[in-house]
Amino acid sequence: MTPRPNLTHIAKALGVSVATVSNALSGKGRVSEEMARVIRDKAKELGYIPSLAGRALSTGRSHVLGLVLADIGHPLFPQFAQAIEHAASTAGYGVLIGDSRGDIQAQTRAINRLVERGADGIVVVPRHGTRIADIGHPIAVIDSPSTPGNTVSADHWNGGAQIGAHLSSLDHRSIAIIGLHPDSNVQNDRVGGIKSALPEEAHVELLWIDELEDKHGPGCELGLLPFVEKGVTAFAAVSDLHALRAVTELQRRGVSIPGDVSVTGFDDLIWAGVIAPTLTTVRMNMARIAEIAVADLIRQVEGAPAQSDGQGVPMQLIIRQSSGPAPSGPAGNRSGGGPRPATNKTNGPILENTTREGSDQTC
Amino acid sequence: MTPRPNLTHIAKALGVSVATVSNALSGKGRVSEEMARVIRDKAKELGYIPSLAGRALSTGRSHVLGLVLADIGHPLFPQFAQAIEHAASTAGYGVLIGDSRGDIQAQTRAINRLVERGADGIVVVPRHGTRIADIGHPIAVIDSPSTPGNTVSADHWNGGAQIGAHLSSLDHRSIAIIGLHPDSNVQNDRVGGIKSALPEEAHVELLWIDELEDKHGPGCELGLLPFVEKGVTAFAAVSDLHALRAVTELQRRGVSIPGDVSVTGFDDLIWAGVIAPTLTTVRMNMARIAEIAVADLIRQVEGAPAQSDGQGVPMQLIIRQSSGPAPSGPAGNRSGGGPRPATNKTNGPILENTTREGSDQTC
DNA sequence: GCATGCTGGTTAAACGTTTAATCTCCTCGA
DNA sequence: TCGAGGAGATTAAACGTTTAACCAGCATGC
Structure with missing residues (x-):
């Protein structure tokens, strides 16, 4: 079985440099429209799929979000997971789950584990009464408009x-x-x-x-x-x-x-x-809440400050x-x-x- | 804020080569016990956390498993997610979730997306009546002992x-x-x-x-x-x-x-x-089922063939x-x-x- | 006719890790 | 005394991507 194609394969097949291929596919550098088309076609032909690992290493972004639900056993979890996954994946992000098994201490540990795993940001639905410590990483808290530090939540x-x-x-x-x-x-x-x-x-x-x-x-x-x-x-x-x-x-x-x-x-x-x-x-309105949370997280990942305290979705x-x-x-x-x-x-x-x-x- | 320490930092601080540090921490190459100790101490002191991206790029393994539940809205999902996450994380793996929104077509798409995202293997709880196509990647199916291709499931x-x-x-x-x-x-x-x-x-x-x-x-x-x-x-x-x-x-x-x-x-x-x-x-017995599924997946990732058709857990x-x-x-x-x-x-x-x-x- | 600037591209370094190959001592046996 | 072999380390390449810096043409303005 053939190894999955990478930029080098495409570049070689077309006799151009990898940089050009990268630029063409990402639309960033300066590439003629014609060349770009050819490259895109070849990429599709070979079934090229960018290596997230390579990209992550190079950019320092994993394009993965962590999801921590204090009580993963809660019957609402599926809805959350589904909504967050959808919003994230639409934005090109994957979702890594973290479990805190209902334990408050474990909640922080779970967040840390996800950060160590390279998550760019974390969505947290905290256990009641918990205050999320500033982790030095982008974080979005879904709790209640009356919780300080809340990013977004239902009203x-x-x-x-x-x-x-x-x-x-x-x-x-x-x-x-x-x-x-x-x-x-x-x-x-x-x-x-x-x-x-x-x-x-x-x-x-x-x-x-x-x-x-x-x-x-x-x-x-x-x-x-x-x-x-x-x-x-x-x-x-x-x-x-x-x-x-x-x-x-x-x-x-x-x-x-x-x-x-x-x-x-x-x-x-x-x-x-x-x-x-x-x-x-x-x-x-889970879909809406998830969208807002994910969007805010992505803004933070890109350097913007965290959202001011949180909107309530009707x-x-x-x-x-x-x-x-x-x-x-x-x-x-x-x-x-x-x-x-x-x-x-x-x-x-x-x-x-x-x-x-x-x-x-x-x- | 200081960037997170890497092998180079440790190596420099100790005046040794990165390879030695890597070997010492992974216990693989030949390193004197004394040196290894010193390196481990330094690593702990600096709060070293290995970069999964770097490792993934180098080894070709992401140490991430995908979890796709056909019907993510099912009330059993939390239990599954929790059990799989636990088993995976015990084995040093993260869990990426994939959603198929109950749609049978989407199930295959979800699996593919996770593979493209670099998951080393996938755990699937398929929608009834679905047959999981061979994806060319390690996969563990949790369905029922009477389903062909089933890896493990409750009896x-x-x-x-x-x-x-x-x-x-x-x-x-x-x-x-x-x-x-x-x-x-x-x-x-x-x-x-x-x-x-x-x-x-x-x-x-x-x-x-x-x-x-x-x-x-x-x-x-x-x-x-x-x-x-x-x-x-x-x-x-x-x-x-x-x-x-x-x-x-x-x-x-x-x-x-x-x-x-x-x-x-x-x-x-x-x-x-x-x-x-x-x-x-x-x-x-979700915990047991998850353990078996994850263990089998990891075996596959390491080259062993998939488990012969599936045990039923009482x-x-x-x-x-x-x-x-x-x-x-x-x-x-x-x-x-x-x-x-x-x-x-x-x-x-x-x-x-x-x-x-x-x-x-x-x- | 020449500095200027743009266009379309290339080169090379960098990200952090792993690992095969190599190199240097040192010891031991013949 | 010398070759073999092993222990303990180093060197260097490789993984796949991004991106800053550079370079060759070519049209433009004067």
């Missing part, structure tokens, strides 16, 4: 506000918000956003799963039934994973969704569209079956302080699955 | 058999198996395994979700209630995602799990342990709340053809969440 607050507005417009006035951990900026933003869009008179309770699990062990029930009995008509979870937990727990206790209570999530994870009832949620509300009007129970169906419009930098919500609760159609 | 048949044996031991005699697509070797293995461990007199039905969705649109209900009415007491899904779908659909229709029917899944996906009821499932049954004894209904509780033991190459099942159905404990 979680705004996403929360859309959920809040949605529930509010359905006349829910007693709402429980389910979060995992109060240290996470992302989650706090989401919670804050939800609250911000509810009328002042609304009653809000907060549940942190980590606290419950510390007490009762991982995978424990959340004990949502008492809340329902106390009049809560909607559970707004800060992630679809928790929403799922809520949905199954409630259904198991015989609570009808969305007949008795509504449940909403966050992130549009894989199961959101296939469970029964399908889940109302809010989705990040989220997209997706209304499915799990949210419906609050039951007109004892709490009354007052119509004061009606639905607030979501902040205006968002698109309208997507309405999916028009099949409503109670329809008995099979599929 | 899906055995996993199915464990599920089958488990259900059988709980006296289920009318079982519906839920799959996605009949073209997948993995799924067929799982289905076959389940059937193989059921007594001959058991009644088995097969449901393919893709066929249902073709008819009724994506995200449609599966219409499981009629099965229950016909006497089915257990639904064995070929993935936790489908199991989840079944659980929510059944619960919504007021069917109690595992009181009325049992539901089992596959893969121990993220939600399996936190939904209510927690899901009985079967888990791959799966691990995890018994949780969603499976229980068949209700002693009209079908009777015959105790003939009792529980078959699972095939003997497996460990015993893991029993989690001893809290049983009906316990009202909050968490």
